[in-house]
Amino acid sequence: MSDKVYRHGELLEKVNSPDDIKKLNYTELNQLSEEIRKFLLETVSKTGGHIASNLGVVELTLALHKVLNAPRDKIIWDVGHQTYVHKIITGRKDVFGTLRQLNGISGFPRTDESPYDAFNTGHSSTSISAALGMARARDLKGETYTVAAVIGDGALTGGMAFEALNDAGMSRTKLLIILNDNGMSIAPNVGGLSRYLNRVRVRPLYYRTRESMQAFIDSLPRTGKRVRKLIHKIKGAMKSMLIPSMFFEELGFRYFGPIDGHNIKEMVSVLEQAKTMKGPVLVHVKTVKGKGYSFAEDKPDIFHGIAPFEIETGQVLKPGSLNYSSVFGNKLCELAQKDNDIVAITAAMTDGTGLRPFKEAFSKRFFDVGIAEQHAVTLAAGLAMGGVKPVVAIYSTFLQRAYDQILHDVALQKLKVVFAIDRCGIVGDDGETHQGIYDISYLYTIPNLAILSPATPNELEEMLEYAVLKHQGPIAIRYPRGSGHEIPGSHTPLEFGKGVVVKEGKDVTLIGIGYMLNIACEAAELLESEGISCEIINPRFLRPADDDLILESARKTGKVVVIQDAIKNGGFGSYATELISNKELNARCLVLGLPDKGIEHGEKSLVLRKYGLDAAGIKKSIKEMFK
Ligand SMILES: Cc1ncc(C[n+]2csc(CCOP(=O)(O)OP(=O)(O)O)c2C)c(N)n1
Structure with missing residues (x-):
């Protein structure tokens, strides 16, 4: 060497x-x-x-x-x-x-x-x-x-x-x-298999003994059938003595x-x-x-997926402000103090989904099921059937796994399960496999499911309270990665199936979903400075949508633009387009969203810009409508 x-x-x-x-x-x-x-x-x-x-x-x-x-x-x-x-x-x-x-x-x-x-x-x-x-x-x-x-x-x-x-x-x-x-x-890691692996890990004695035994057997001259049978039996007995069952070998x-x-x-x-x-x-x-x-x-959990950090101290360079996940987790704790029936489920994402405080405060009402989104959803269905109020917190992209469980186990039975869908929209650096841009479309096909989209952290709190305490039946709240800020102006209390007009205008209606509402407001400012008067709507409920509000605004402006951080087809934008065309209004509906192809990784604002979903891009698309 x-x-x-x-x-x-x-x-x-x-x-x-x-x-x-x-x-x-x-x-x-x-x-x-x-x-x-x-x-x-x-x-x-x-x-x-x-x-x-x-x-x-x-x-x-x-x-x-x-x-x-x-x-x-x-x-x-x-x-x-x-x-x-x-x-x-x-x-x-x-x-x-x-x-x-x-x-x-x-x-x-x-x-x-x-x-x-x-x-x-x-x-x-x-x-x-x-x-x-x-x-x-x-x-x-x-x-x-x-x-x-x-x-x-x-x-x-x-x-x-x-x-x-x-x-x-x-x-x-x-x-x-x-x-x-x-x-x-x-x-x-959690669960029985994890416990089993841990036992194997800390008791390598069996394997060493088994290997030495195999070497011994191999070194023996060719033995008769009966002797070999006996050796086989001894091996089996030794195995079950040292390790109750050898999972992988049995498989x-x-x-x-x-x-x-x-x-x-x-x-x-x-x-x-x-x-x-x-x-x-x-x-x-x-x-x-x-x-x-x-x-x-x-701290392998903190360093599992981490933002830029200083090598010498291990400190993250720009600690994030209060994000949607923590707003969700804290609000759920507040509600759980008042209502003993609330239980929370995560699929191996306690910290990512903001459920750490809930786990610490209500350990008996908290279930980490491992990386098992399908099981998480049907477990929630069972819990709901048993009379408690399950809240399942899963990222948009991972919930794709549980489509049939949402449909078959929860929605068809109209069970009251709250889906807290985190990381909706463009997620940034993790890229194509992790984008939360398909949920609106796939959730739109699920019967009996209400779909809400908060535009601000306060709205998320209000929606969660409504979903957990008042709503009957399945309900999903989709919110983005990162932090958000409030939108100036007076606040209208949440009402089932109702959206709100954030600002009145006469030339074009901008409907901004979730965090896209903020960007819609920025785009409206740019358009206003060029003399185009914008009405801005926060739909709040993607399903059931506020048809009256959309139609009334469409009649007034004649131009409706839905701005969504999701693929264009099959979701809220398609719904609004169909609604307007079915009423044979003299109005056009344009959907600004993402193409239905994989969307690459990259900083969120840059990806949004690439697909024309920043304020300048939205303004450009809307101005085209006036040509
Ligand atoms: C379906 C799904 N759910 C959740 C995640 C999020 N996730 C990414 S890595 C990971 C833990 C993986 O643990 P392990 O396979 O032991 O790999 P390690 O990082 O410990 O090497 C989780 C839960 C995911 N990628 N896919």
């Missing part, structure tokens, strides 16, 4: 593809790991991003690329938030500074970004299904490459992962699954582990062996989330 001493950064400088990793010995790979950690910190402290998860997989990523031959061999990263190291060593080191910025590289794997990204991910628990599909396609086509899925213990709590394990285990398909087990989802996987996910040599040796197996194999790797950066190791 070489004992050459390298200048810091020297090894990383030389690495441009996985072939360069294959040339390095273990001393060099260990040094490269340290260089990568430093590089990760220097970059992500400026761009923000998923630092803790990436610090945890540095050695694992190097070991995988040393053993596998990507891009011929396929690596599918579950969620995909932990692919920074993979990106750095697969030719994207020089553009890594553009991470998550408009026109820069994505924070998630993208097949259109690199041939080394085998499958796009962003939402959790998809990797095993995708890997199994690719492996089956490989077999059907008579090809021979390796397909590997890398899945965290958090992602393993998602129902899809279980469905895929169930299928893959018995399939006999050659498939490699790496379980990256750090005991953490965003916060500490049909060959299991290796748990192994140290920071020991490249050990991982390479196990992966080499696993790669030669004929059927499905699971390699259980133990890692430390945030490894090598003390602040992230101490």
Whole structure:
């Protein structure tokens, strides 16, 4: 082994593809790991991003690329938030500074970004299904490459992962699954499987004993049938003595582990062996989330996904002001003080959804179900049927998972479930897989569901109070990421199915949904300065919409513009257009929203500008109507 001493950064400088990793010995790979950690910190402290998860997989990523031959061999990263190291060593080191910025590289794997990204991910628990599909396609086509899925213990709590394990285990398909087990989802992981993994992690005795036993058996001369049967029985008894049941083996996987996910040599040796197996194999790797950066190791939840921070102190550079999530969480606590029936559900996002104070104050009425949005919604249906008042807080993008549960379990039965839908609209840096721009359209197809959209934090509080205390039946409140501010002018109390006129005008009606109302007001100022008088409406209820208000304004101005932070088709804008055209008014309706294609990552204001949804863009589109 070489004992050459390298200048810091020297090894990383030389690495441009996985072939360069294959040339390095273990001393060099260990040094490269340290260089990568430093590089990760220097970059992500400026761009923000998923630092803790990436610090945890540095050695694992190097070991995988040393053993596998990507891009011929396929690596599918579950969620995909932990692919920074993979990106750095697969030719994207020089553009890594553009991470998550408009026109820069994505924070998630993208097949259109690199041939080394085998499958796009962003939402959790998809990797095993995708890997199994690719492996089956490989077999059907008579090809021979390796397909590997890398899945965290958090992602393993998602129902899809279980469905895929169930299928893959018995399939006999050659498939490699790496379980990256750090005991953490965003916060500490939850559920029975997590407890089981913890027991496996802290009791490696069984595996060591089993391995020594296997070696002993292998060393025996060929024995007779009866002796082999006896050995088999002893093995089974020993297994059930040390570990009650071996989950993955029972499902049909060959299991290796748990192994140290920071020991490249050990991982390479196990992966080499696993790669030669004929059927499905699971390699259980133990890692430390945030490894090598003390602040992230101490608080892996805070450093899971973080805004730009100072490396020396671990402090976020621009702490956010009171955001919609905290307004929601605090208001829910206030309501829960008064009403013992209120319960809250999260799918592994206690902090993101602002439910931490609720969890602390009302632990018995709080349920973190793991990354299991579908289960969260049907659990809520059951709770509602049982007579309590469930509030399910889920991000818009992740609620997509639970479409049928909303429709089939909640809405058709008209159950009183409150959906607190966070991160609606453009979410910014996480990009295409995380945009909350489809919810209005898909929720519009759900029967019996009321859909509300607050334009200000105060409105969110009012709507939540209405939804929890007064409304009968299913109701959804969609609100954006980040903070908001109040709109000047007198306040009209919330009334079911009623919108409000924020400002009267005569030439054109601007209907701004949620935070787009603020931008509509800015656009109206620009238009007014050019002599176009604008009426501005806050619809508040997207469903049932305030038809009278919309029609009255349409009659007055003859031009209605719906401005929404969502795709144009199928939602409120389409509804308003149809409403106006059905009444055969002499009025036009224009919908300003997003095209129904994926919308890229980048700072929210820049993305809005790109799609003509900033004040200047809106003004331009409206002026066209006057030509
Ligand atoms: C369907 C879905 N729900 C929620 C999330 C948000 N989310 C992103 S990463 C994560 C935790 C993943 O934990 P794990 O798989 O153990 O990876 P780690 O970051 O610990 O390495 C969650 C809940 C998501 N990406 N997809």
